[in-house]
Amino acid sequence: MTSEEASDLEALTDSVRRFTLDRIAPHISKWDEAGEFPRELYREAAAMGLLGMGYPEALGGTPAPYALRNAVSETMARYSGSGGLLASLFSLNIGLPPVLRYGCDALQQEVIGPVLAGDRIAALAITEPGAGSDVASLRTTARRDGDEWVIHGEKVFITSGMRADWITMAVRTGESKGASGLSLIVVPGDAAGLSRTRLDKMGWWCSDTAHLRMDGVRVPSRNLLGEAGSGFRIIMTNFNGERLGMSAMALGFAQACYDEALDWARQRQTFGNALVEKQVIRHALVDMQMRIASTRAWLREVTQMADDGKLESDADCVAQVCMLKNHSTQTMQFCADQAVQILGGMGFMRGTKSERIYREVKVMMIGGGAQEVMKDLAARQFGL
Numbered sequence: 001m002t003s004e005e006a007s008d009l010e011a012l013t014d015s016v017r018r019f020t021l022d023r024i025a026p027h028i029s030k031w032d033e034a035g036e037f038p039r040e041l042y043r044e045a046a047a048m049g050l051l052g053m054g055y056p057e058a059l060g061g062t063p064a065p066y067a068l069r070n071a072v073s074e075t076m077a078r079y080s081g082s083g084g085l086l087a088s089l090f091s092l093n094i095g096l097p098p099v100l101r102y103g104c105d106a107l108q109q110e111v112i113g114p115v116l117a118g119d120r121i122a123a124l125a126i127t128e129p130g131a132g133s134d135v136a137s138l139r140t141t142a143r144r145d146g147d148e149w150v151i152h153g154e155k156v157f158i159t160s161g162m163r164a165d166w167i168t169m170a171v172r173t174g175e176s177k178g179a180s181g182l183s184l185i186v187v188p189g190d191a192a193g194l195s196r197t198r199l200d201k202m203g204w205w206c207s208d209t210a211h212l213r214m215d216g217v218r219v220p221s222r223n224l225l226g227e228a229g230s231g232f233r234i235i236m237t238n239f240n241g242e243r244l245g246m247s248a249m250a251l252g253f254a255q256a257c258y259d260e261a262l263d264w265a266r267q268r269q270t271f272g273n274a275l276v277e278k279q280v281i282r283h284a285l286v287d288m289q290m291r292i293a294s295t296r297a298w299l300r301e302v303t304q305m306a307d308d309g310k311l312e313s314d315a316d317c318v319a320q321v322c323m324l325k326n327h328s329t330q331t332m333q334f335c336a337d338q339a340v341q342i343l344g345g346m347g348f349m350r351g352t353k354s355e356r357i358y359r360e361v362k363v364m365m366i367g368g369g370a371q372e373v374m375k376d377l378a379a380r381q382f383g384l
Contacts, residue, residue, distance in 0.1 A: 005067075012068060013075045019048055020079040028082045029351050031206040035198075037085060039121075039163070045089060046118030054093075055100065059108060060116040066306040070248035070299065077252025078259070081353030083360040084204030086249055088121075091160040094242050095122035095168045098184050098234050102226035111166050111186060123164035125155040125187075125212060126235060132157075133373045135170065135235055136179040140214065142171035149173075149185055149224065151193075151217040157367075161210025162196050165189040170235060173228045182231035186223040193217040203360035237312050242368045243325040244306055250328035250364055251295050253357045257332075257339035258288045260353050264343050275342070284338045291331040298324050319381035322374040329365045336361050 023044060031037040045051050053069050055061025076086055092115050099111050099122075114120040131138040140153025151171055155161070167187045174181030187194065197211040226234060262285060265276035275281050302320045310317035339354035340347035347354050365371055 009068065009071055013071050015048070016050070016072050016075045017079050019044075019050075020076050024076075024080045024082070024085060028080055028085060028206070028356075032082070032084065032356070033205070035205055036163075036208060037088070037206050041089065042121065043118035046116060051090075051092060051118055052116040055096070055112065055116055059100075059112045061112075066244065066303045066311075070245065070303050073245055073248040074252035074255075077249045078255045081253065081256045081260075081356055082206065083249065083253065083357070083364065084207035087204055088160045088163075088207040090245075091124070091164070092116070092122040093245060094124040094238065095160075095164070095166065097238055097241060098168055098225050099166075099186060102184070102230075102234060103186065104222050107186060107222055115166065120165040121160050121163050121189075122166045122168070123158055123160040124238070125158045125161070125167050125169040127157045128154055129156050133370055136182070136232065138170055138172060138182065140169070140171050142173050142183065142185055144173070144221070145218075147221045148218045149221060151185070151187065151214040151219065153214050155212040155214075157199070158210045158212055159207055161212055162198055162208035163189075167212070168225070170231055173224075173231075179232035180229055182235070183228050184225040184231045184234055185219060186225065187214075187217060187219050191217045191219060202362065203356065204363055239369060240311050240318060240321050241306075243321050243374075244302065244311070246364060246368050247295075247299055247302070247321075247324045247328040250325075250332040251292065251299055253360070253364075254288070254292050254295065254328075254332045254335040256353050257335040257357055258285065258292060261285065261288070261335075261339040261342040264346070281342060284342060288335045288338055291334055295324075295328045295331045298327060315381040319378040322369070322378040322381075325369065326365075326371050326374050329361065329371070332357070332364060333361045 049062055050072060052061035053064040053072065056063065073086065080086065096112055096115060099108060115122045126135060128138050128140060140151065140155065142149040142151045155169065167189060169185055169187050171183055171185055172181050173183040193214060193216045195213045199209045199211055201209055265281050266274055268275040302324050305317045305320065336354060336358040340358050343352060343354055346352060349355060
């Protein structure tokens, strides 16, 4: 990274830090309890240029490398301490990339611009009650009827599923079983026949997560992304970017736990001395830093591979993303556990970042590909 690039990165992260501390951190506990956050926050983030990062200027975005995008994710995670907020605010980054790469010009203009402006919300719907990581087993069908697709089926655990105005949905358009019959179709949130049920969760409370049901939902034929039957490849490519972004978030949450634990250990007096003066506490903090440092170095390396164009097709890069996703979320889990332990009774109380992150770590280890699936996928890239 050149000195100019480093300066740009520092300026960006500083503005994101100030935005997060001013507009998000003071309200996050209240938003968690309410189970949502104001839609106006999408427009504020858009005005900051955060929603448009990585998208073409012609559609209202700002081209940006993964290095800048991951820095934003890490910074917002560190200073907000809320995975639910980030998951919903940036659900566009899993819902829009397939539209950008495979949607027709008219569909891109209709969908992407308003989402990047914060006026609309985009989501991705892959998972089903009977098909989670096993994407090739999904059952939701789309049947061609003239100039429309008619969709029947269910989706579950859909982030932004209650409020999404556009849903990039995986469906089965072919008669064959397995991956070859899958496609992606963009479904309007107000389509007749689409119903939504809110799901209650262990964490990510302010992120609306939904169970979707499609009963004869009709969408225009032009809403198909790419060719019919090409969906599996598109989905797998999209997962790579999602996992890299989740790794950056996990690093930020791990750092948030360390920050809070260190601050508490310096202030908390036990038996006449600050808690941090206890060797066992200092060792716990060092163990946290050790894992944070290794995750940061690995994230930097894989991010460079992504910016070199290797994220979609390079087997080693795919393997590295899978392993990094596991390592970063394990780092997050370790730091959350240690922080809660250091905070003691306060770590069990609502309102601390560590308590919230402790509840949220499991969805980070499952969402975007469970750890066991990541290991198996990495093994296949290595020819094992």
